[in-house]
Amino acid sequence: MTRSTRMVILLTAVVLLGTVCTGAVLHAAHRSGMRDRQQADGPAVRAGTVSLRSAPGRRLVFRNLAWGPHRDEIATVPAGRPQGPRTASGVKCLRFHAAAGTGICLQAVHGALEDTYRAVVLDSHLRELHRFPAAGIPTRARVSPSGHLVAWTVFVSGDSYAGTHFSTRTAIVDTRTWKIDDNLETFHIVKDGHPYHAADTNIWGVTFSDDNGFYATLATGGRTYLVRGDVTARTLTTLHANVECPSLSPDGTRIAYKKRVKGVSQDAPWRLYVLDLRTMKETPTAEHRNIDDQALWSDDSTLVYALPGDYGSDLWTVPADGTGAARRLVTSAVAPAYLG
Template sequence: MKNRLLITVIAAVLLGGVAVGYTVLSGASPEEAAHSVPTGDGPRLMMLSNGKLSTVSRNDPAGSRDVTEQRCDRVYAAAGTISCLRPVGALKAGELAVLDSQLKELKTVPLTGFPNRTRVSASGRMVAWTLFVDGHSYAANGFSTSTGILDTKTGTLVHSLEEFAVEGMSQRPVDVNFWGVTFTADDNRFYATMSTGGHRYLLEGDFAARRVRLTGQENVECPSLSPDGTRIAYKAAVNGDPQQGWRVSVLDLATKKITPLAETRSVDDQPAWLDDRTVAYGIQRDDGLNDVWAVPADGSGTPAVLVPEANSPAPW
């Protein structure tokens, strides 16, 4: 693992040489922004536009958007708390930045790896993130992830879920990886994915007790808990093989019923619930740009572009 971390740091430095021009062109330091995030004109959607934190009206998501100078590789927000996974810069690895609605920096956490996923609990208290430490795809063999959680109220920081005990495992396999955290309403329990031996499992975690347990559900990646806490949207490997792509699906936690959604293209993203009826996600286009799509959570309807040329959606 030390060798992997060293390789990642070196890669980050090399990428920084490329990223320096990108950062300079932004015209602002990471702490600066064009303005605070708009909140007063009805429901909004937060996302990234060309790497910049942006918002758009939920009533007109394809319309004009407010774009700040805050750059992130991934973003998520809830209850006035924004989690921004900042990209690598010149001679600098990435970091987690926790911001308020005025884009004031509340806390930063240095990170070593490539930003991949982030989530904020509904109350805004808990923040989680996932990085690729080795590899850049969940479909690749030999990838390695690092997933951490921050309690913004107490300041408690867990750098890696590998610090947690796994119920029923006296000895953790060397190939275990965790990713894709989603929080329950109590700000203590959470769901995430654990992989080992070529299988991906849904797990439930207890932050205070520092332990996780397998729920018995396999092939559940990047879970996202619905606002009412009854269902999990996730990506399921087609035929259990990530090389064949992923299908966005919804798991009913009470009945264990699985509903594949109407989106039949491969979606390599952690879905985001816009409300209890709608799931959003990003899909990369052939030209390399991303669009945010939305689809009904009950398996009906037809996928539709929600916000063009954007990614990393979150209700705001």
């Protein structure tokens, strides 16, 4: 190869490299501009003070997913103006819930080689009270009505409830003593009136009734069950089949949950139902799309839940009695809680 030929090849390579770099810069600038535009077109978000204590007027708090400097921060809006300007706290959470001035915030800790996770209990000013290592990817979180108990669920293998190859770990902490039950699978299970033991049990999706009782999902033998839990007795008792991610109504009479239904895609198998705990009668809601969330009761008659949206998730709402129609409540938000 002559010297002139080598020079031609070198110059060609330089030109091509410059073209690629310019294209990459322009593409990044375009993406940045798109994000700025999306934020400008989305909800107004400003930094401010967020309290978990009751204040004049009921408030909705959630993880903000709008693009911008406050993405993933816990934010708040007046409950009566859910699409209004948001006040962002500066505290970032993957999953979040709050009640009675106590918050539970599941966070990622980004390491050089891999991410780890932690559960952080927050006071009414969103200051850290205590932290616990979490065994995997956060998926569910709840606080008891009194604020005295918090619970969380993580995936320790797999990252979806849709299949069968996953494992969860669910913990409950008493915020008065910091005593932790770090794996509810160690509780004694009573299934169909008899003690039950199996190696394949999974527990997830706690919802509290008081400072001792709760409901959750038990999975075993390829089926799921609603279980009633007792913290003091350390027991789980099956109540109803095909219930996942239960959520207890404020009056304690009904459970909202996602139910696997036949005849739909196995990648999107769930529909939103409500179970009457006295009669065990199931009522399908008017939301006919796939729901992979632990619904929240905004009051005794209305449910709130997340569905995929343009920026991750939007919050939707539907009546709990099967009437009406689903409607979008808040864009670019997930993990809600009502205060006040």
